[in-house]
Amino acid sequence: MNKSSLVLYNCLKALPFLRAVAYVGALEQHIFFQKARKKKLEIFKRAEKYVKEHRQRVRQEIQLKREARKAGNFYVPDEARLAFVIRIRGINQMHPRPRKVLQLFRLRQINNGVFIKLNKATLQMLRIVEPYVAWGYPSMKTVHDLIYKRGYAKINGRRIPITDNSIVESALGKCDIICMEDLVHHIFNVGPYFKRATNFLWPFKLNNPSGGWTKKTNHFVEGGDFGNREDQINALLKKMI
Structure with a gap:
């Protein structure tokens, strides 16, 4: 077997291993991006939830002020923390x-x-x-x-x-x-x-x-x-x- 044939033979022999390495690398990359995507979605949902909670709290405070004013009273908010x-x-x-x-x-x-x-x-x-x-x-x-x-x-x-x-x-x-x-x-x-x-x-x-x-x-x-x-x-x- 000449030198070029030997190189080709060794490359073909290594092909399954190289394919396996490439597959594992692609799988790890896929898992990484899936986790990153999931984390990004979770952060977005948390931020959305916090905004809703804050808006609801502000609306509730405005409503309490209006009710107190109608009753001729003063609204006293909770002590600052x-x-x-x-x-x-x-x-x-x-x-x-x-x-x-x-x-x-x-x-x-x-x-x-x-x-x-x-x-x-x-x-x-x-x-x-x-x-x-x-x-x-x-x-x-x-x-x-x-x-x-x-x-x-x-x-x-x-x-x-x-x-x-x-x-x-x-x-x-x-x-x-x-x-x-x-x-x-x-x-x-x-x-x-x-x-x-x-x-x-x-x-x-x-x-x-x-x-x-x-x-x-x-x-x-x-x-x-x-x-x-x-x-x-x-x-x-x-x-x-």
């Missing part, structure tokens, strides 16, 4: 106590912002640092815009851009948070894994508000900047995102 807190002042002449609270809140720099679960303890802490922060109750849209436009993940102590849902799933999948919409929904509703979800996010680095600050040494109710501005925090954040 979520706050967004922004550091607005530096450390000059700061007492150690508020400095420690700012560290616990992870507000180490001016214009850093974080989500906080409101309870007796955190409200007390907010009173301690009130002259150094602006805070209030973010809307669903504000939470969404913050996470999508300014959100970074904290992975092994590093600030990582959240480029796709796999980053969220790898860190929070055990909490059934597998995508950005899950993260938004969980934080806005102060879900059972709120602490893990917020610790996954690096403290937000925001811009100075367009038009600048008014007067950082005055309370918001006095025409200044610091303190609780309730739902008016949304207008401020719109200028800072």
Whole structure:
């Protein structure tokens, strides 16, 4: 058998193996795309569900306000459970106590912002640092815009851009948070894994508000900047995102 015949013989002999390798490769690729498609559909369904839930809640609140007005009463909404807190002042002449609270809140720099679960303890802490922060109750849209436009993940102590849902799933999948919409929904509703979800996010680095600050040494109710501005925090954040 000459050299060319031997090469042809060896190629023909290897053909079944090569076909098997190609088949396995094609099968693995098919399974990968099927899983990706299934995951994409699941994420879409979750997002759709969250939008419906939020719209229903808004409609219900509007209806309750109307009914209260007709009865000559005032509608009192449930107490806020979520706050967004922004550091607005530096450390000059700061007492150690508020400095420690700012560290616990992870507000180490001016214009850093974080989500906080409101309870007796955190409200007390907010009173301690009130002259150094602006805070209030973010809307669903504000939470969404913050996470999508300014959100970074904290992975092994590093600030990582959240480029796709796999980053969220790898860190929070055990909490059934597998995508950005899950993260938004969980934080806005102060879900059972709120602490893990917020610790996954690096403290937000925001811009100075367009038009600048008014007067950082005055309370918001006095025409200044610091303190609780309730739902008016949304207008401020719109200028800072």
